[in-house]
Amino acid sequence: MSQPILTLSGLSKSFPGVRALHDVSLSLRPGSVTAILGENGAGKSTIVKVLTGIYRPSDGEIRVRGELKSFSSPRDAWAAGIAAIHQETVMFDELSVAENIFMGHMPTGPARFVDWSEMHARAAALLKRIDAAIPPEFKLKRLSVAQKHLVEIARALSHEAQVVIMDEPTAALSANEIDDLFRIVAQLKAEGRAVLFISHKFDEIFRIADDFVCLRDGEKVGEGAIASVTEPQLVRMMVGRPVDQVFPKRDVAIGDVVLSVAGLSNATEYADVSFDLRKGEILGLYGLVGAGRTEAMQGLFGITPKTRGTVTLEGRRLSIGAPSDAITAGISYVPEDRQEQGAIVSLGIRENVTLANLSKYIRGLFLSRTSEQAETRRLGKRLAVKAANWEQKLAELSGGNQQKVVIAKWLATRPKVIVLDEPTKGIDVGSKAAVHDFIGELASEGLAVVLITSELPEVMGLADRVLVMKEGRVVDAFKRGQWSAEAIVGAATGAAKEAA
Amino acid sequence: MNMDTPVPPVDRYIVLDAPPRRLRDVLLRWEVILVILLVATIVVNTIVSPYFLDVFNLADATFNFSEKAIIALAMALLILVREIDLSVAAIVALAAMGIGYAAEAGFGPVGLFATGIGIGLLCGAFNGMLVTWFSLPSIVVTIGTMSLFRGITQVILGDQAKTKYPQEFLDLGQSYFIKMKETGISWLFVPPVPLSFLIFLVLAVLFGLVLHKTAVGRQLFAIGSNPVAARFSGIPVDKLRFLLFVVSGMLSGLAGALLTARLGSMRSNIGVGWELDIVTMVILGGVSIAGGVGSILGVVLAVLVLGLVTFGMSLNNIPGQVVSVYIGALLIAVIAIPRILDKVRVRPIR
Ligand SMILES: Nc1ncnc2c1ncn2[C@@H]1O[C@H](COP(=O)(O)OP(=O)(O)OP(=O)(O)O)[C@@H](O)[C@H]1O
Ligand SMILES: [Mg+2]
Numbered sequence: 001m002s003q004p005i006l007t008l009s010g011l012s013k014s015f016p017g018v019r020a021l022h023d024v025s026l027s028l029r030p031g032s033v034t035a036i037l038g039e040n041g042a043g044k045s046t047i048v049k050v051l052t053g054i055y056r057p058s059d060g061e062i063r064v065r066g067e068l069k070s071f072s073s074p075r076d077a078w079a080a081g082i083a084a085i086h087q088e089t090v091m092f093d094e095l096s097v098a099e100n101i102f103m104g105h106m107p108t109g110p111a112r113f114v115d116w117s118e119m120h121a122r123a124a125a126l127l128k129r130i131d132a133a134i135p136p137e138f139k140l141k142r143l144s145v146a147q148k149h150l151v152e153i154a155r156a157l158s159h160e161a162q163v164v165i166m167d168e169p170t171a172a173l174s175a176n177e178i179d180d181l182f183r184i185v186a187q188l189k190a191e192g193r194a195v196l197f198i199s200h201k202f203d204e205i206f207r208i209a210d211d212f213v214c215l216r217d218g219e220k221v222g223e224g225a226i227a228s229v230t231e232p233q234l235v236r237m238m239v240g241r242p243v244d245q246v247f248p249k250r251d252v253a254i255g256d257v258v259l260s261v262a263g264l265s266n267a268t269e270y271a272d273v274s275f276d277l278r279k280g281e282i283l284g285l286y287g288l289v290g291a292g293r294t295e296a297m298q299g300l301f302g303i304t305p306k307t308r309g310t311v312t313l314e315g316r317r318l319s320i321g322a323p324s325d326a327i328t329a330g331i332s333y334v335p336e337d338r339q340e341q342g343a344i345v346s347l348g349i350r351e352n353v354t355l356a357n358l359s360k361y362i363r364g365l366f367l368s369r370t371s372e373q374a375e376t377r378r379l380g381k382r383l384a385v386k387a388a389n390w391e392q393k394l395a396e397l398s399g400g401n402q403q404k405v406v407i408a409k410w411l412a413t414r415p416k417v418i419v420l421d422e423p424t425k426g427i428d429v430g431s432k433a434a435v436h437d438f439i440g441e442l443a444s445e446g447l448a449v450v451l452i453t454s455e456l457p458e459v460m461g462l463a464d465r466v467l468v469m470k471e472g473r474v475v476d477a478f479k480r481g482q483w484s485a486e487a488i489v490g491a492a493t494g495a496a497k498e499a500a
Numbered sequence: 501m502n503m504d505t506p507v508p509p510v511d512r513y514i515v516l517d518a519p520p521r522r523l524r525d526v527l528l529r530w531e532v533i534l535v536i537l538l539v540a541t542i543v544v545n546t547i548v549s550p551y552f553l554d555v556f557n558l559a560d561a562t563f564n565f566s567e568k569a570i571i572a573l574a575m576a577l578l579i580l581v582r583e584i585d586l587s588v589a590a591i592v593a594l595a596a597m598g599i600g601y602a603a604e605a606g607f608g609p610v611g612l613f614a615t616g617i618g619i620g621l622l623c624g625a626f627n628g629m630l631v632t633w634f635s636l637p638s639i640v641v642t643i644g645t646m647s648l649f650r651g652i653t654q655v656i657l658g659d660q661a662k663t664k665y666p667q668e669f670l671d672l673g674q675s676y677f678i679k680m681k682e683t684g685i686s687w688l689f690v691p692p693v694p695l696s697f698l699i700f701l702v703l704a705v706l707f708g709l710v711l712h713k714t715a716v717g718r719q720l721f722a723i724g725s726n727p728v729a730a731r732f733s734g735i736p737v738d739k740l741r742f743l744l745f746v747v748s749g750m751l752s753g754l755a756g757a758l759l760t761a762r763l764g765s766m767r768s769n770i771g772v773g774w775e776l777d778i779v780t781m782v783i784l785g786g787v788s789i790a791g792g793v794g795s796i797l798g799v800v801l802a803v804l805v806l807g808l809v810t811f812g813m814s815l816n817n818i819p820g821q822v823v824s825v826y827i828g829a830l831l832i833a834v835i836a837i838p839r840i841l842d843k844v845r846v847r848p849i850r
Contacts, residue, residue: 017519303732324734333732341732346725346792355722356733358715366713373517380515389516409733 005030005194006163011060013046017388020046021218028194035205036198037238038215039428040400041386044198045087048167052077052084083161085152087168087399088339091140098123098136101155126154131180145172145337146289165196171425174289174454182208200428202231243430250440255279258448259417264309269295270472282449284463287492292472293452294336297419301326301333330416334423342406345395350376352405357413379408384431399426419450456485468492530786534801545812559692561811566696567755568774569803572781573707574748576799579782581723582791583638588752589774590649595619595756596766597653600662609669616757617750624749628742654768663765673761696758708796725792784831
């Protein structure tokens with residue numbers, strides 16, 4: 001076995017009230033992909049942050065090619081040949097794609113001025129290398145979440161790092177983009193670099209990783225070659241007990257039409273979206289990233305103005321001009337972009353959970369903390385949120401736990417109709433099953449659900465019916481029992497044209 | 501129906517309702533730092549000057565900062581939601597001029613206050629409209645309206661002064677609204693309180709309750725922390741922003757009325773430079789210019805610290821320039837200390 005590029009030994013990191021990492025050791029070999037597995041809050045991102053100089057470890061050492069290192073900023077980590085794609089991206093919306101890629105290490109010409117043409121040329125080359133058709137001069141705010149992720153990947157590649165860390169890089173990507181990413185990973189591997197890969201998706205881990213390290217509650221509970229384990233073994237290692245990954249779909253009596261949407265359109269992103277949604281029904285909206293699903297649902301929810309179309313809830317025509325109208329009527333929307341649109345990271349868990357319908361917690365004139373706490377506890381426990389206390393700021397929670405809080409916020413509004421946009425993004429296997437089960441339970445109590453997801457197993461496991469959108473239009477519909485994965489994907493990509 | 505309802509995952513974690521109280525966190529709270537500063541100011545001044553701890557002197561000292569402090573309450577909310585209103589002092593002048601004309605037209609005290617507040621309301625609505633309808637940054641808008649409102653006052657008044665006001669109006673501004681009452685016991689008495697300070701205290705309690713106890717207050721914190729997520733959560737972001745500009749305008753108009761009544765005359769340069777004094781109060785009060793952080797208690801404490809520092813220095817005939825140097829140094833020190841402590845704390849050397 002070749003000498004490791006990077007070794008961590010005895011690494012520990014504590015935060016007030018939380019032991020995020022305890023005595024973790026691992027080593028990365030050149031030309032290999034190591035996967036870190038663990039539940040939400042197990043300490044995966046903490047390792048990444050320690051390796052990139054964002055957190056200073058409480059104890060332990062980092063060696064790069066045998067040499068002891070201590071990083072106090074991402075710059076130090078770059079200098080040592082370590083670059084990362086973080087779970088929560090930090091990018092500059094008002095700057096161009098090229099500037100974002102080279103932020104902190106822009107190519108300079110004579111007199112140390114930025115060499116713009118060189119920078120744009122190199123940015124274009126990097127983007128081409130990952131097959132991302134994004135012009136380097138575009139401002140970042142014009143890009144979709146997935147495109148931003150590609151920029152993030154290009155940024156990590158721009159460092160020509162020997163160790164490339166990817167913290168849930170695929171969470172925002174669609175199947176094709178994931179294939180592209182894996183091609184890049186294979187290429188990095190062939191070039192003899194070491195890759196640290198974090199994901200909650202086992203198919204990806206088995207497809208791409210050579211080795212694995214498994215964490216539970218901040219401690220290493222297993223490691224080895226990926227070829228030597230099976231998925232159930234890994235799950236048991238992560239959770240500490242066997243887990244039913246898939247709950248059987250509940251048998252729910254589907255009632256009358258609650259929501260009916262007709263001819264929803266806006267100028268550019270979607271046209272003529274129509275559907276009926278019944279009580280207790282889970283309607284899947286499937287499509288490629290960029291098919292207009294999110295945009296259409298945000299139009300329904302009143303975020304962006306729609307140009308045409310009607311929304312009828314329980315027989316009443318709604319005029320939704322702002323999200324507050326939708327919430328009052330009983331429609332909730334769990335946004336896809338957790339960081340920007342979902343979570344308020346500088347507020348606590350309780351304040352986030354109760355934010356969307358504060359009037360429910362008013363006693364007399366003022367908010368009642370006890371009733372806020374009661375609701376937070378109820379939903380937080382049901383969704384298995386891991387935190388030190390319910391007042392903890394969201395910024396201090398792991399990514400998956402933030403996502404659970406955002407879902408809790410929208411369930412706290414006790415809606416009649418809920419639109420879930422990629423609800424289990426970044427959530428671990430066990431919790432995902434818990435979230436699915438909870439969605440199923442709410443449906444059995446009469447909630448109507450629209451589920452936008454790019455994960456086929458999720459939509460096929462949960463939905464009663466699936467609408468497929470492509471280029472802003474609904475192109476096909478399938479009923480449970482009458483679908484196949486091939487047919488749904490075919491409709492989404494336009495491969496199966498003959499279905500008419 | 502549900503034959504084998506799966507059991508939810510066991511509760512593996514105990515999640516507390518609230519974090520355990522730790523002394524260091526309490527001591528590092530901004531309000532605590534301000535209380536220490538306030539006590540230090542009082543102690544030092546009492547030692548240096550025998551005239552400092554005199555109820556009448558202290559009551560008179562409040563005249564000098566209460567009008568600004570009233571506006572600071574609205575400014576605190578604006579800064580909390582990442583906005584700012586730099587036109588407040590210009591609104592004071594415009595309102596004061598309106599009051600001057602209204603007094604000449606024979607309005608009584610109630611009519612004069614209403615005139616001031618009404619003018620402020622219009623100015624605030626104008627600011628709010630520009631900021632929310634046209635999505636312009638408030639710093640740009642209010643720098644513009646600062647010149648506009650002040651300019652209108654200067655054009656209309658020239659170097660004229662307005663000096664005719666009904667006596668009842670002047671009394672409201674110049675005498676104590678609550679009179680000194682002794683009870684016979686030396687330490688038990690009702691202190692004299694000027695109207696402006698009384699209004700400030702009442703408004704501070706009101707603003708404190710709204711910001712920290714009501715749904716609207718929570719929504720303001722959410723807007724200041726993440727305006728996009730706030731909008732997604734159904735918070736009427738623009739409506740609330742507009743409202744805050746209106747409130748800021750109204751309180752500026754009210755302050756204009758109190759100031760005119762106190763001075764008994766007004767010129768177009770009335771209240772020049774107040775906007776920065778007010779922003780200073782708010783920042784020293786711990787309201788983050790980045791939004792989402794702050795408390796009314798902090799602003800009240802900062803107002804008292806600044807007011808008493810200025811008063812103490814004037815008692816000792818220290819010139820105004822020295823006062824501003826001291827306040828500047830204080831502001832920088834108080835803002836820097838927690839950051840420095842933070843750095844020391846999160847980066848332990850192992
Ligand atoms: N700045 C912080 N302050 C306090 N606690 C923190 C902080 N950052 C992380 N933690 C805690 O450390 C633990 C590990 O978090 P980490 O982000 O590493 O989890 P993760 O394994 O990446 O989870 P996920 O799969 O959800 O992304 C969590 O319990 C989290 O609450
Ligand atoms: Mg993470």
